[in-house]
Amino acid sequence: MGRRTIACMTATRADYPRVKPVLREIARRPGLDLKLIVTGAHLSRAFGHTVDLIKRDGFEIAQRVPMYAEDARGRGDSVYDMTKATARCMDGMADALRAIAPDLFLITVDRVETLAAAAGALMNLPLFHIQGGEVTGTIDESIRHAVTKLAHVHFPATPDAAERITHCPHGRGTGACASGRLPLRGFHPIPAAATEGDIGAALRLRSGQAAGDLRPASGDQ
Numbered sequence: 443m444g445r446r447t448i449a450c451m452t453a454t455r456a457d458y459p460r461v462k463p464v465l466r467e468i469a470r471r472p473g474l475d476l477k478l479i480v481t482g483a484h485l486s487r488a489f490g491h492t493v494d495l496i497k498r499d500g501f502e503i504a505q506r507v508p509m510y511a512e513d514a515r516g517r518g519d520s521v522y523d524m525t526k527a528t529a530r531c532m533d534g535m536a537d538a539l540r541a542i543a544p545d546l547f548l549i550t551v552d553r554v555e556t557l558a559a560a561a562g563a564l565m566n567l568p569l570f571h572i573q574g575g576e577v578t579g580t581i582d583e584s585i586r587h588a589v590t591k592l593a594h595v596h597f598p599a600t601p602d603a604a605e606r607i608t609h610c611p612h613g614r615g616t617g618a619c620a621s622g623r624l625p626l627r628g629f630h631p632i633p634a635a636a637t638e639g640d641i642g643a644a645l646r647l648r649s650g651q652a653a654g655d656l657r658p659a660s661g662d663q
Contacts, residue, residue, distance in 0.1 A: 447475045449504070449544035449562075451535070453482025453555035455492050460550050460572060465501060477542045481507035481531055482555045504542055507534035509555070524554055531558035539565055546570055549593075552578075552586035563592040570595045575603030575610075 448468055452458045468476045480496060480503050483489040496503065509531035531554070539547065539562050546568040549559045563569045571593035574586055590596065590610055598604045645653050 445473055445475045446546070447477055447542065447544040448546055448548060449477045449479060449539060449542050449567075450548040451479045451481065451555065451559045452496070452550070453480075453484060453553060455483070455490070455495075457550045457553065457556075458484075458492070458496065461548070462499070464548070464572070469501070476501075477504035477544055478502065479505045479507060479535070479538050479542075479559075481509055481534070481559075482553070483510075486510055505538035507531060507538055509534065509558075528554040528558050531555055532561050535559050535561060536565065539567065548572070549589070552576075552582040552589070554585065556589055557585045560589045560592045563594075568595070569593040570597070572597045573599050573603075575605075575607040576600075577606070 484493040509527045547562040548570045550572040574590040575598040
């Protein structure tokens with residue numbers, strides 16, 4: 443059997459860590475040929491042009507799919523603008539996939555770029571999805587479950603998520619394997635007995651400082 447071509451899409455700083463360990467594993471295997479498709483905020487100067495980070499990590503970019511356009515009303519981030527951007531992403535993704543002609547297509551999580559990329563299933567490509575089956579109660583959940591319907595093989599983060607995928611009615615998937623949260627593999631583990639002071643020192647927090655994480659759902663204004 444010859445080399446198999448695996449296409450993978452990444453769109454933001456949020457999804458890139460989730461797939462980065464997988465990209466490294468694909469790239470090091472002689473029987474696999476990685477083709478990376480970059481879209482979304484990665485290509486935006488306003489959001490740091492994080493495609494440069496991907497290149498610094500040593501990955502070759504096979505295709506770029508611009509999707510965001512400046513809007514006359516301002517930043518161009520209304521739900522209308524996001525819908526238009528999703529359509530541009532789907533259009534560009536079709537061209538990118540035709541150019542690459544992969545044996546399978548790997549996508550992640552639950553953003554509008556993921557929904558656009560899932561159109562690869564319409565091109566009769568085997569679709570592999572990372573981190574489906576989760577419940578959030580937002581538009582992201584609707585996107586996630588729609589992608590689950592289109593995907594063939596699933597890599598959910600938890601056994602509960604895998605159970606939801608397995609019992610998804612009318613799904614087309616051939617299997618779900620709980621792979622764990624892939625981005626956590628890039629972090630140093632914190633001992634179970636760690637104190638607040640230990641965690642603060644690891645994060646280099648000064649006295650009186652705190653750290654938090656906020657991830658808005660797609661469509662939030």
